[in-house]
Amino acid sequence: MLNIRPANPKDIVNLQRCNQLCLPENYVAQFWVHCIVSWPNTSFLAEDASGRVVGYVLASVEPVDDHPHLLVGHINSLAVIRPYRRLGLAKRLMDISKESMTSTHYIQYIQLNVRISNRAALALYRDVLGYTIYRVEHKYCEHVPLSSVKLRRYRKLGCESPFNRPPLCRDDNGDTVLPRTDADGEDAFCMRLWIHGDPSTPHTRQEKQTVLRAMFQYASHKGRLLLACVRRSPSPR
Numbered sequence: 154m155l156n157i158r159p160a161n162p163k164d165i166v167n168l169q170r171c172n173q174l175c176l177p178e179n180y181v182a183q184f185w186v187h188c189i190v191s192w193p194n195t196s197f198l199a200e201d202a203s204g205r206v207v208g209y210v211l212a213s214v215e216p217v218d219d220h221p222h223l224l225v226g227h228i229n230s231l232a233v234i235r236p237y238r239r240l241g242l243a244k245r246l247m248d249i250s251k252e253s254m255t256s257t258h259y260i261q262y263i264q265l266n267v268r269i270s271n272r273a274a275l276a277l278y279r280d281v282l283g284y285t286i287y288r289v290e291h292k293y294c295e296h297v298p299l300s301s302v303k304l305r306r307y308r309k310l311g312c313e314s315p316f317n318r319p320p321l322c323r324d325d326n327g328d329t330v331l332p333r334t335d336a337d338g339e340d341a342f343c344m345r346l347w348i349h350g351d352p353s354t355p356h357t358r359q360e361k362q363t364v365l366r367a368m369f370q371y372a373s374h375k376g377r378l379l380l381a382c383v384r385r386s387p388s389p390r
């Protein structure tokens with residue numbers, strides 16, 4: 154029997170354990186505290202009978218960089234450990250967080266980033282939850298410089314970035330954490346769920362093109378890496 158409830162600061166160690174089991178992007182403790190304390194009732198967890206965290210959504214509500222009077226919901230991290238996948242848990246956590254965010258704050262949209270190779274998460278966000286692709290974040294997984302607004306925000310928390318180190322690589326299944334290599338330059342989709350309707354007209358064709366272009370770039374990036382590996386491996390005698 155699973156219990157779903159709002160996360161609180163006492164849960165951080167357990168949340169981090171679940172995060173590290175599932176994702177290569179891990180966060181500094183200040184960032185967990187910031188999300189959970191500053192925006193209570195936006196981050197939720199699912200725990201089993203023994204109190205082990207089996208899934209969570211880490212969310213926050215932040216002002217838009219260029220329009221500080223506007224608020225936006227952010228899904229910073231979502232994960233469900235392997236034995237509990239495909240039971241509707243991630244959808245349930247996302248629904249509860251959205252409901253809670255929108256009932257407490259007047260937010261324009263909820264935003265998240267997802268690696269373009271993460272088919273499970275993409276299917277969940279796009280096909281089930283109704284998120285649309287807003288843009289491609291190039292080399293999302295490398296240490297990209299943060300905007301000055303974000304940098305100021307994180308410095309206030311006492312850190313330079315929400316991540317505790319550069320994100321690690323994934324294996325071909327998309328979820329095993331491997332040591333970081335130069336190969337980890339994957340792009341990510343920035344996706345949005347508009348709460349009060351998308352102000353721009355839906356650019357379905359443009360969105361499809363963006364997706365195809367990003368997929369193509371990703372495939373050729375992988376292809377180039379493979380070629381480099383083949384070239385580097387010693388030739389058989």
Ligand SMILES: CC(C)(COP(=O)(O)OP(=O)(O)OC[C@H]1O[C@@H](n2cnc3c(N)ncnc32)[C@H](O)[C@@H]1OP(=O)(O)O)[C@@H](O)C(=O)NCCC(=O)NCCS
Binds near residue numbers: 232267
């Ligand atoms: C992505 C993730 C959170 C999904 O969690 P989950 O609890 O298994 O998802 P749900 O059971 O709520 O799935 C709801 C729907 O999403 C889609 N979906 C989920 N996993 C999928 C998969 N592996 N392949 C295709 N579609 C998938 C399906 O439409 C599913 O509905 P269905 O089971 O009725 O077909 C989970 O796989 C995970 O933790 N992955 C590793 C961490 C991660 O990638 N997090 C997202 C970072 S952006």
